[in-house]
Amino acid sequence: MDVGIVGYGVYIPWYRIRVEEIAKVWGDDPENIKRGLLVEEKSVPGPDEDTATIAVEAARNAVKQAGIDPQGIGAIYVGSESHPYAVKPTATIVAEAIEATPDLTAADYEFACKAGTAGIQTCMGAVEAGMIKYGMAIGSDTAQGAPGDPLEYTAAAGGCAFIVGKNGSETLATIDDTYSYTTDTPDFWRRDMRPYPKHGGRFTGKPAYFKHVLSAANGLLRKLQLTPQDFAYVVFHQPNGKFPMHAAEELGFSKEQVVPGLLAPKIGNTYSGSAMMGLAAVLDQAKPGERILVVSYGSGAGSDAFSIVVRDTIEKKRNAAPKVLDYVNRKVNIDYAAYVKFRRLLVK
Amino acid sequence: MAVPRFWREIPNRYNLVGARCGNCNKVLFPPRYICPYCRRMGKLEPYRLKRRGKVLSYTVVHIAANGFEDQAPYLLAIIELEDGPRLTAQITDCNPDEIKIGDEVEMIFRRMGEESQDGVIYYGFKARRI
Numbered sequence: 001m002d003v004g005i006v007g008y009g010v011y012i013p014w015y016r017i018r019v020e021e022i023a024k025v026w027g028d029d030p031e032n033i034k035r036g037l038l039v040e041e042k043s044v045p046g047p048d049e050d051t052a053t054i055a056v057e058a059a060r061n062a063v064k065q066a067g068i069d070p071q072g073i074g075a076i077y078v079g080s081e082s083h084p085y086a087v088k089p090t091a092t093i094v095a096e097a098i099e100a101t102p103d104l105t106a107a108d109y110e111f112a113c114k115a116g117t118a119g120i121q122t123c124m125g126a127v128e129a130g131m132i133k134y135g136m137a138i139g140s141d142t143a144q145g146a147p148g149d150p151l152e153y154t155a156a157a158g159g160c161a162f163i164v165g166k167n168g169s170e171t172l173a174t175i176d177d178t179y180s181y182t183t184d185t186p187d188f189w190r191r192d193m194r195p196y197p198k199h200g201g202r203f204t205g206k207p208a209y210f211k212h213v214l215s216a217a218n219g220l221l222r223k224l225q226l227t228p229q230d231f232a233y234v235v236f237h238q239p240n241g242k243f244p245m246h247a248a249e250e251l252g253f254s255k256e257q258v259v260p261g262l263l264a265p266k267i268g269n270t271y272s273g274s275a276m277m278g279l280a281a282v283l284d285q286a287k288p289g290e291r292i293l294v295v296s297y298g299s300g301a302g303s304d305a306f307s308i309v310v311r312d313t314i315e316k317k318r319n320a321a322p323k324v325l326d327y328v329n330r331k332v333n334i335d336y337a338a339y340v341k342f343r344r345l346l347v348k
Numbered sequence: 349m350a351v352p353r354f355w356r357e358i359p360n361r362y363n364l365v366g367a368r369c370g371n372c373n374k375v376l377f378p379p380r381y382i383c384p385y386c387r388r389m390g391k392l393e394p395y396r397l398k399r400r401g402k403v404l405s406y407t408v409v410h411i412a413a414n415g416f417e418d419q420a421p422y423l424l425a426i427i428e429l430e431d432g433p434r435l436t437a438q439i440t441d442c443n444p445d446e447i448k449i450g451d452e453v454e455m456i457f458r459r460m461g462e463e464s465q466d467g468v469i470y471y472g473f474k475a476r477r478i
Contacts, residue, residue, distance in 0.1 A: 014441040047418050048458040056457040097362045097457050348417040
């Protein structure tokens with residue numbers, strides 16, 4: 001395909017809660033949890049943040065980095081499982097806040113943790129077809145885990161925006177191709193009007209995450225006739241720190257290829273933002289010519305795989321907006337009491 | 349706040365769109381229909397203010413306004429924007445004992461409140477230390 005990334009931007013809230021703080025409340029052994037999930041702490045949205053505000057901060061960073069006129073953006077798709085409204089798009093709020101209105105199309109996507117990468121694919125199609133000049137795809141979430149559920153250790157908040165355009169002097173990386181693998185697998189769900197998701201415990205692993213991630217990765221490698229050795233980096237969806245490491249090992253990637261894009265140990269699972277933010281972290285440090293494999297995963301279930309090659313333009317653009325590590329390191333730790341207040345479980 | 353009023357003010361609240369007088373070049377926020385300096389000579393046009401400014405003065409609010417109870421104690425400040433206008437805004441993502449007069453801030457997009465659990469959500473600007 002003749003499309004690429006014109007700019008990207010991320011945002012991670014300021015607050016963090018450590019595994020120890022949550023484990024103390026529920027009588028779990030924190031060392032056991034940290035070893036089992038490979039997660040130390042997770043990001044927590046402030047009381048005045050939601051999926052829309054996170055999406056706006058990421059989108060503004062992406063526009064700044066891309067250096068484009070936002071009026072050239074012809075489509076905005078916001079993928080999330082925590083849109084602030086059940087009916088009323090987040091995408092229109094973002095479009096207004098980055099001054100891309102009114103000549104564009106916009107919609108919200110929902111596919112658990114892969115709704116953001118589904119947006120990237122839509123933008124790729126629309127750009128390739130000449131329907132739009134630029135398309136913006138955002139993955140943004142303020143994920144919720146029920147109190148006491150193992151999800152509570154990882155359900156985090158953050159967002160990432162990518163601007164897709166035709167390959168040319170503006171693109172900082174080329175998206176060679178994409179491949180998706182989708183089946184009906186009920187490993188994780190949230191029913192209407194319910195505040196917290198339910199999941200199948202261990203069922204979320206082998207028949208769900210691993211089956212789809214590995215199949216999408218293998219499908220793309222086959223399609224492009226590439227091997228893991230052709231890639232400098234690999235990024236997977238990160239429900240925890242452990243799953244991506246296992247997926248990499250299974251596919252024949254080394255630890256060195258995974259670690260630069262592995263953010264879950266420090267910020268948890270940012271859901272729709274997770275794989276996209278891992279890609280942003282890799283782009284923050286990648287050299288021109290290097291190839292990156294990205295594989296998202298959304299419960300329910302499906303995976304989108306992308307092969308991306310970094311171009312020279314990256315050197316000019318990547319310092320124009322805050323980097324992923326700037327946000328990872330900008331933090332303050334809170335206790336469980338502040339956490340439940342911020343999540344509006346305790347209301348004055 | 350009524351929904352139409354909030355909707356009318358979206359450009360000001362989301363993107364700091366004020367007005368600039370083509371006659372005296374002064375920047376005004378919130379926007380006005382008549383330039384207070386040039387009166388009928390004024391030529392006001394929409395102008396998007398830069399999102400940078402500094403803290404001119406601040407206070408720590410312990411007795412919160414309705415809808416802000418969960419955030420007390422919080423910081424309320426007068427921000428002088430690079431373009432000149434001064435505005436009142438909450439400073440977010442900051443411990444109240446860490447702010448100083450003169451601190452550089454950027455105006456960011458945050459949730460300001462909601463009409464009710466069933467009502468619309470109001471978004472707008474707050475300040476964050478750089």
